[in-house]
Amino acid sequence: MKYALVTGGSRGIGKAICVQLAKDTKYHILINYNNNKNAALETLTAVEEAGGSATLLPFNVSDIDAVNNALDTWQEANKDGVIEVIVNNAGITKDDLFMWMKPEDWHRVINTSLDGFFNVTHHLIQKMLVNRYGRIINMVSLSGLKGTPGQTNYSAAKGAVISATKALAQEVAKRKITVNAVAPGFIKTDMTTNLNEKELKKLVPANRFGEAEEVAHLVSFLASEKSSYITGEVININGGIYS
Template identity: 60%
Template sequence: MKCALVTGGSRGIGRAICLKLAAQGYYVLINYRSNTEEASKTLAQIVENGGTGELLQFDISDKEALKQALERWIEANPDKYIEVLVNNAGIRDDSLLAWMADEQWDNVLKTNLDSFFYVTRVVLNGMMTRKYGRIINIVSLSGIKGLAGQTNYSAAKAGVIGATKALAQEIARQGITVNALAPGFIKTDMTEGLDEKELKMLIPARRFGQPGEVAAAVAFFASPEAAYITGQVLSINGGLYT
């Protein structure tokens, strides 16, 4: 059975991606750290829509915990394989660099950048054995243009963009693609505290994006039709930055 693993799949963009991939016929592994209630809601919606999946709890910032959780699942499910990996989970902890605490830098880099390496390395073995796979990294507009107050977040997402381009070249011959999506302002919990009325005037489309619009792009990158597209970063930002 072909599976899709979505890190941070309990809410927002992650939930929309889980629902979309389930609708495409994937058995969805919904990763989450602690919010079992929201993760269960995601799974319930998948089932209601006729899809299948399960919850897979681990902290992506804990390299040993995630390695054990993923290897245990792979060993226990020889009839399933992870064909699509969506590295979606991430955090922000904004501050001007001059006042940024060590913990703010370390936690954001560990959760957004280090997790890409540790999760992908475990999943990649199965893809290389089967000579097929799709790795899709959710990055950010901040990783492309930078944003004041987000030196840590911008550095982490820019790092994932660089890793996307490098890994794509390493494994293209194995039939595995690696791409990234860079959302701008999307209506999720992460943007709730922002002044939407003011910010949308900076966006040519004059609105925030919807999680489903990001999920639709993920579904395309995950599809067989996207086999000749790799090492790319697709911006989803309403024309805010081109």
């Protein structure tokens, strides 16, 4: 059986990606989450209601031992299972002005986005190379492209993943593995509920926040065979705010 792994798949954009992949592909979805099992179970139900199948796969992406143990255990239980799609979606924000930023908030944000990308992708890429096929999609951010004040840690983390995306894409392209990044702007999720949407949407040429489902459609396309000649790209989905 062939699988798609979505890290941070229990809520927001991650949940929307799981559901969209279930609708558009034949992949069995591996829903990764760290703490919120109830939300992950809701995503599992949504995937099944969309006609797909899924399994919960809990681990902390920033803990390399936890990642290795979880993926090794899964592989042993699914000897013929092949993870063809990785969506590195797990990420957190700990916003503050740089001069007030606590070291732990710097490291937690960097570790989740950047180390999370390394830990998961590094563990799975050898099998992708042997199988000569794969889709790696890294969820980044407008912040990683333009930098956002109050988010020096998040901007640094996502900017690093953008550069890693471009480098890795060149290493693995001959094996029919694509590596792309998706950079959302303001999207309606739990992470943006505290933002002043009425004011901030004035900055967006499209004059609205995006929907998680709109991001999920793009990710689903990049996860498909139709996107085989797109690699090393950072695709903005932000209503024109960074055009």
